[in-house]
Amino acid sequence: MTSQTFGQTFQIGRSLLLFALAIFSTIFAIGCGGGEHRGPGDQHSVMDQIAVESKPNNNAGLSSERWLEGVVYERVEGMNLDNLDTFFVEHRTEKIERFNCSECHSEPLSAMKSPDTGKVRAHWEVELHHASADVMNCQTCHSADAMDSVQLIGGHRLSLNQSYRLCAQCHSTQAADWVGGAHGKRRGGWAPPRVVANCASCHNPHDPGFPTRFPAQVSRVD
């Protein structure tokens, strides 16, 4: 092999190498550039992205106030948890048909129930299907001499708007989920303020389970 042909071979080899490098870097650039929807700085998983991009109390200035028209609510109290400043609960008293109870219950229950008046039982629609009779009766939650409020097991009286504290005595898991956000119904929208339904807004306290019924639709999707 003459030196001239060697030089030519070397040049060809070098240009081939450069060519291969160019192809490789193009493939690399395309491969690592990813799809168009993946912007620069995006993380591999959405959880990583959330961890990096989270900012407290930043909801783009959006508010649910507009969607809370007609909803009466108050601050959640007595749940011994730390997010209570921004956590509100829907009122119940405005929604109960025959409130205040004291409008009828003007005298002690024993007097109203006496055989002399001929009234033995009212509230026929109320039947207790909540725990067993060993655990609960009317007096577990209602006090005969303070009908406008409910009472805790220790005797402390609460407004019906705070009945979530009554339920939380036994249903502590549900209460923790409710405060956190895994249980319950949000009122308004997803943006703050966070207003949720009271326990008794969805559950009938005398029969708290959800009934079976026919679905609103046939689920079929073609």
Added chain:
Amino acid sequence: MDRKNKKEETLFPILGNGGGCGCGDEFEVNKSGYELFFERKLDRRSALGSIAGGLMAGLGLLNAACSPFGDTEKAELQWDDYFKKNFRLMSDREKEETVSRLERLYERNNRGSVNIAATDSQEGVLYGYAFNISKCKGYMDCVNACVSENNQDRKSGMKYIQIHELENGRLNFHGAETDFYHEVPAAGHFYVGTQCFQCENPPCVDVCPVKATWKEKDGIVVVDYDWCIGCRYCEAACPYHARRFNWSEPVVPEEELNRNQHYLGNRPRKKGVVEKCTFCIQRSREGRNPACVEACPTGARIFGNLLDPESPIRWVLANKKVFRLKEDLGTEPKFWYFMD
């Protein structure tokens, strides 16, 4: 014909009649305007563009001429609407013009009016969804709410949400019943709802040949219905069967129409385009919950901003055992399932 073939690229080779039809013989005798136009050097793209433009102009003129009232406003609106850009390429002003033109067109074509928004994604917001499979009872109030909120075709009974009835202890969709109508919840069964999961890495977006579908900055995957060509690649690419196709002209009775609309959301679609759940973009970008979340009577559906550490959805992700469907595909759905 030889001298003709020597020309670099005229319109005629594109039209495919450069060969022996003999119709080009009178050319180059006198250069009229017509000839100058047709002998321009054209690339393929602008040639096709001028053919389409000419065709549309002809049709438009024909339409205007045959209309008994000479409805030029409507013709102009339709013309402008036909030649509008892809939504992502529009400036804010063009977006405004486009939606007001659509509103005006709706008024012209129907009795009522609609309100179409073009609200952009907001900074610091990434939408996420959680579904409690212990709470869902299969009542399907969500499906009804979705259909009426999103103006889905009533004729074909299109639904974005599918509720699957599964046997207790077996989280396997192969044995799931999706065509049930009996009292719910059925003993020994639980219910799992599926819809578009707004993947962070959406395969449907990658396959679209015309860029008619994309992921917005707030994580919602949307479709520009006027840019979709109906090839249905996205429908095939979706591993969750979340996309729906309009096989016929969608029918929504005027009195049932939701008039609060978004350009990328529930505005009326047409035959031959793909649509899907958008987390009710017309609602969520206003701070509201999607219609399914609001309608759920059991509180099984939770929606919120994933970038707000105080939001209930973040509490669910941090405190519950959550999972997503087909996680191994790497699609990164922003839709988690959990149980109590």
